[in-house]
Amino acid sequence: MSKPGKRFRAAAEPIDHEKLYAIEEAVKLVKEGAKAKFDETIEISMNLGVDPRHADQMVRGVCALPHGSGRKLRVAVFAKGAKAEEAKKAGADLVGAEDLVEQVQKGVIEFDRCIATPDMMPLVGRLGKVLGPRGLMPNPKVGTVTADIGPAVKAAKGGAVEFRVEKAGLIHAGVGKASFSEQALVENIRAFADAVMKAKPSGAKGTFMKKIAVTSTMGPGVKVEPASLGSG
Structure with missing residues (x-):
């Protein structure tokens, strides 16, 4: 030693x-x-x-x-329509649905925090084996599965x-x-x-x-x- x-x-x-x-x-x-x-x-x-x-x-x-926290977190959001636009305005680095799922399934994970709207969870659930071990799977208990996308993104980016x-x-x-x-x-x-x-x-x-x-x-x-x- x-x-x-x-x-x-x-x-x-x-x-x-x-x-x-x-x-x-x-x-x-x-x-x-x-x-x-x-x-x-x-x-x-x-x-x-x-x-x-x-x-x-x-x-x-x-x-x-x-x-x-002093860290600059890259935030990804699984959302569609108006919620996707809300995420972009709040400063999310990546926003998508099926396209983002496909990207993650290929092993391309260019984010440090992951947020999803409740309606996207059946889709995001397919990524459990990829995101789970990395501690990135969205979870309602920690506010990363939410309809209040704007505040959630700002909180994640804010530390x-x-x-x-x-x-x-x-x-x-x-x-x-x-x-x-x-x-x-x-x-x-x-x-x-x-x-x-x-x-x-x-x-x-x-x-x-x-x-x-x-x-x-x-x-x-x-x-x-x-x-x-x-x-x-």
Whole structure:
């Protein structure tokens, strides 16, 4: 196993890896450690007290980050007629119906988020094996199957972040960029934590948010005190 580089070791030096930091201090440390030559993504990782193998313990949702994610998402919309025009006016990068389905079936996936009107789902359903493994399948639970196409496209382009618990109860998400102010990152992280709390399933018992950490793309992780997020 290779040893951490000099830059990583320098960034990790001020961090007490056994300590739980208040979110403000954690963000400050992460920003200070983000010294790569590109604008690093700030990420949050959560270990939740759920077992996603049970249907009543699945955690899934979407969060509209107040300051956006810093990512430029390419949004595709499956729609026809007036709804297709609405999607284009809202800024969708790709809009189509049968033609877009055919394109995706050929393996040409030039988008990061996929939205569909309800009437298109019988058609889009054929793409489950292609879009599902990539986490791109439209789903009404996260607002990507909707008749309100304009607002959905604007939310996706504006930095709405989808989340879904993985094996072992883990959730990961990008919540901004290292170039964001500390306050903007703290507000984004609190909004994300609040969205996850609101998605707490009925089957969850005991402590819901067990462990939380924030990090940058190339930097060390910093453990966060859950209470500092206003979450339990």
